[in-house]
Amino acid sequence: MSVNKRTKQGTDNPVLKTVGNIFDKVQLTKLLIHTLKELGYNTAAGALQEESGGIQVESNVVQRLFGYIKQGKYEVISFDLLNSLSLRTTNHDSANNGKKVFTDRDTSININDIISSDLDVVAITANFDTQYKMFYDFYTNTTFNTVSLNRFRNILEIMILINKHFFTELIYEVKDLPNAVLFLRSIIRKYLTLWDTVLTGLQTNIIDEDIVFTPEKVLKELSSILTMPEVVIKKNNSTNDDDCTETQIWTGSVKNSRQELIEKISFYINPNDLVPQGRLIELLRQAIKYQRSCNSFNLFDDEIDVDYSQDDPVTLLQNNISDFERINFVEQKTLASNMDEIWYLEFSPNGKYLAAAIANSVSDRKVTVYDVENDFSVFKVLRGNSQCILYLSFSEDSKYLVTCPFNEHTNIYDITADGETIELNVEKGGFPQNSRRSSLEGGKKEKSTIETQVLGPIDSFCIPISSPKAQERSGNSMHSAGNETYNTSSPYSDTQSPSSAPDSTISSRAATDNLIEQTENSLRSWCCDWFHTEKHAGKLVIGSPDRDVVIYDTKTRSIIYQFSRNWNLRSRRASSSAYRSSHDSDNNNALRRMPRETQAGTVVNTLMDEQFPRIHDLKISQDDNYLLLMTHQGSINVFNISNLPTNDELKGLDSSILSNHYFKMETKLKIGKNITCISLPMPSCENYGRLSSLVLVNLQHNELQLWDYKENILIQKYFGQKQEQFIIRSCFGFDNKLVVSGSEDGKVYIWDRLKGNILGVLMGHANDRLPTRSGSNARKFSKNCNVVGWNPNNKFMFASGGDDGLIKIWKVVKD
């Protein structure tokens, strides 16, 4: 240890005040002595103490106080003694609960191990009473500023801790219940009242419910000990098993509980007088963490914080900078069986399936589900969407898949069901003018056919327009639920024969025309998400750019809630009040303004102004408490949906009960630019608890932003990727340490989530292009990478999809 060597040089030369010109020599020696003691080298510690000229880890006052506590001499603890303690200047609200002490209790302090159980109860009580008077006099006779009042509060809190401890000793050790009651009534109560006054004087707001050390809670705790001591002990033992360091009232023996008291008090004491426990270890941990963070390409061994085990190969003798453990990304597989551009793909929550939607407007088999574990073979093909699919979403149990086509019914599939078996032509794929594939397939130049199953939707529905006029026209055709037999209700099912792919082009086109007539009275559905928790299983939320969001229950096959209806009620109230208030403020300087000008700024269209926003993307938080709606105006509305009735509650109720339900809008993230996509962190990693309120947004002009939707703050920005006009989607990955996004130049960009630096740019979809589609209108083909998706169950795997019709599977490796 280099530090050690330096100190030895320092002790050779006592004139040198500081070591290495940075550190105070006395402090360093204290730290060393303390660490030596902690390691069990008591003789060496004594020798060092002697050689350094009697530097003491604990100051005299601290030693005296701790000695008194150890011996149970509470009668000599006085206000003057406590007042001479040098205390920490920082606020202790968080320090005194929740800090974890991880050193061995028995070796930490050994001033005096004599434990005397003989307490002079009368003398102690008398002493505490006189000390209270001193406290009180001091409090009334001194004019405090904030600093000195804080100091007084800390001394008082130490005194209360000692009092509290003495009280528990009375009950559990001496078993002198009458005296304990008397003590609680006559003395502790006085202290607590004084403490309460001091706290009000400081205007400390105790917001955090978890803080145990407040006057009310201490009083409650002590009186509950008085009534039923055994129960309290039991309760505290059980909390100990959970390894949370709450206030432990009685540890079983006098020695332990006094040690506990000393540890509690030591949080108050200035570190110059008492080195905090495990200080050197803490410093070393921080140093190693820093060294590792220097290598920005090393994201692998942050595990030091997670399992800090003995056999952890952490070396202290050299810097922990490893250049060889760089993060890198390699292409694992290319899936080329898709016939057109990939606009959306998603892994199922259990990581077993990968669903991809193509933009082909010819075939109606637009969604392909791949089996991830079986080398990405085609698992199922889903038919029944004649228009391009914008969005897919897997249910939490990975059984159902919902698709949102352009302007059609939203379809729900059960991907575990059996469908009609067909032979899928991999090479030609049913797309006649596709010669490009042969080059990609490499050796397999012959047509290879594989057997797969085609599934129809089990349920299909659309969102009715909520305005009454439209409902009249649409009549009862607005909701066409599917039957048990697959999709007989869908208008195109009878014209569609699954085994004849070329014919389907014509019939699906004809079907599309029918469909337009039918869906003119419904809203488009552009995005959806399932509820995650068991209590809401089977429900999903669908968002529409036609100003609506609905909650759909797949069990009852009905729309149980429509956001826009209650929004109108709310906004009308809000806008009328806003109108009034703006009017009021105008009245003040109405004379100075031109009447026309005031009018121009004011909102004239009170019925239209606060319309429900157009929703382009939505997500439900993992705990089903928040619904995030991405609007087209560059904001994210966060709704609190925790009061939505659960499935069990809904069973007994009429569904109309929800029509007056009101969800509160918690926050509105004003992002200000056009957003194309939002995504939430992966729930499957260990650090999810801290990150659960993050949301990643793609902005239209070459930017990604990371927000915290509970705090409503911007956390990080990510640059480099290209995004001007297209909808590009992004995701979190690799235990949420990375942020991945597609780009308009066909590459996949990967950033460090925390630091925002680019870790990788993958040439995913930049090379290959589809041939121009037949027709006179030549389209300018771009080469976007539209979507990326991370496997929730395998943190090393992710997929990207682009305009070239390829899905690429990538793997994270150590280089």
Added chain:
Amino acid sequence: MGLILPQYIDPPTTIREIEFSTTNYHEFNLRPEWYSHSEDISLTNDLIHRRIKKFKTYACKKCRTHLSSSQEIMSRDYRGKTGDAYLMGNLVNIEEGNQETRVMMTGEYVVCDINCQWCHQLIGWKYLKSDSASQRYKEGRYIMELKPVYICE
């Protein structure tokens, strides 16, 4: 070609928005048809509400991407390939096809077809160049056919 983030055309909410549509009609001494001189003097609340009521958004029938609004109508007396058509000041969310020269009733024009940006449905055409000076006001304007268009509420 990925998904292009669409623009929306919403009814105006302030008087300023009503006054300024996206097209500068004064350039050619043209007025959109709802604009009359009597209104120019005072915009009363009544008139504003009438205008908002008149406001219509035109969208692609297939995918309902917004294309234009009633504020942009310059003339209703046109015929396209499929039937009636409007001359519009501006359209959004469209992609332009190849340039070609077409002979029409009023003369020869350089035009290009316009398609819906999302579903590539043919919407109409755009005038790029005109031979005669009298027809020059059409340059940069669009013909929107009514058949592939859907009127939003």
